Amino acid sequence: MARTVIIEAHGGPEVLKLVGRPVGDPGPGELRIRHMACGLNFIDVYQRTGLYPMTLPAALGMEAAGVVEAVGPGVTHVKPGDRVAYAAQPPGAYAEARVMPAAQVCPLPDGISFDEGAAMMLKGMTVHYLFRRTxxxxxxxxxxxxxxxxxxxxxxxxxxxxxxxxxxxxxxxxxxxxxxxxxxxxxxxxxxxxxxxxxxxxxxxxxxxxxxxxxxxxxxxxxxxxxxxxxxxxxxxxxxxxxxxxxxxxxxxxxxxxxxxxQTIFTHIADHATCQQMAQELFDMVLSAKVKIRIDQRFPLAEVAEAHRALEARATTGQTILTL
Incomplete structure (x- = not known):
């Protein structure tokens, strides 16, 4: 079982619930990841409120960083024990662990921490497509x-x-x-x-x-x-x-x-090779210190509702992560 944040109805931060969910084993093209930190983004708010409707009940969260625990058939670009980070569909990153498609999960360089990885993927690859692809x-x-x-x-x-x-x-x-x-x-x-x-x-x-x-x-x-x-x-x-x-x-x-x-990031990263290239170029910018990841807010996973309130109130700066 893994603690996971879900919603059973669209609404305000109060609809966010922390529950235990079975994780299971990865199937073809999937992996199981143990999260070390999760990112917080405005798309999470849009999904929670119903601006971007979801089939309910639904797990939330679009980015995280952690360690691969297992891979399914056909997954060759990462292996168990690898440090990884991602921004990807489907939602479900607000969790201690999950099984998910592997194609958009990217190897995380040793020079980048799990907290930075969780904070940078969705926002960083968004900046990448804004400046280099649009x-x-x-x-x-x-x-x-x-x-x-x-x-x-x-x-x-x-x-x-x-x-x-x-x-x-x-x-x-x-x-x-x-x-x-x-x-x-x-x-x-x-x-x-x-x-x-x-x-x-x-x-x-x-x-x-x-x-x-x-x-x-x-x-x-x-x-x-x-x-x-x-x-x-x-x-x-x-x-x-x-x-x-x-x-x-x-x-x-x-x-x-x-x-x-x-624009939406998910069109840009839909192709596996393109996603991996974008992530590598983002990592290069961070490793070269041309771009530094500023994490100004950290909330425990159990305080996810407070994190959403702060984001919606525009009371945050830089990146916000959920800690596990």
Missing amino acids: TPLKAGDTVLFHAAAGGVGLLACQWARAEGITLIATAGSDEKCRLALDHGAAHAINYRTEDFVARVKDLTGGKGVDVVMDAVGKDTFDGSLNCLKPFGMLISFGNASGKVPPLDIGVLAAKGSLKVTR
Whole structure:
């Protein structure tokens, strides 16, 4: 039996329940992993609330790090005893141990701790696809990144600095703005006290930015479009403030032949070889110290509801993990 966090109904943090579940043995293409730490992400909140509906009852959690206990037939890239980390479907990472598909589970280098591995996979590979796979970006380009003091944001600030990209950060307090600047943002805007559209136009001499990376959603979407230069791209990859309303596609023409895309990590990592390559490039960035994993909050697995409350209240910075 392994302690596992499940939900039996969609709702607030109070629906999270810690139960004992049998683990079993891996079948073809599967492995059994003993977790050492689990990551916390906004997608977990979306699934809990029903924004992303799930078949209930359901286990939650999309990323973790630990040790392989057993592998099923056909699994050759990892073996029992290996240190590994993952961000992958299906949910179920909030657990002491689990059986899961092996394809997206990645060998974890010795130079990266289990806590770092659990904190970095989903957010780090998200940053990877934002900067390397969604639209061409090169040194000298300018990016606007919303909620830049969060887990994805602080990684993005460092990634942009390492690749010579000018990143303009937004955050909800002066303290969070300083955090983004400390991690590599070229400029930071407190969206609670400043009009971020006007400030972006001022910073770019009225031209706008090449790309906006927006996981906030409803509250920032229209402003994000207004920050783009002609032919610029808005990359939407989350809905922290709520779902974006339907879009009149003609608006994109009127604002300068703009492009909009809605991305998800799980499309990018669906192919085994691509996932492993993305993870290796992420690990290389961390091992080279170009990107450092900042873990600002740790909650015991039994306090997962408190962890969700803190995340939803935007009371967290950097990464948050659940300890076992």
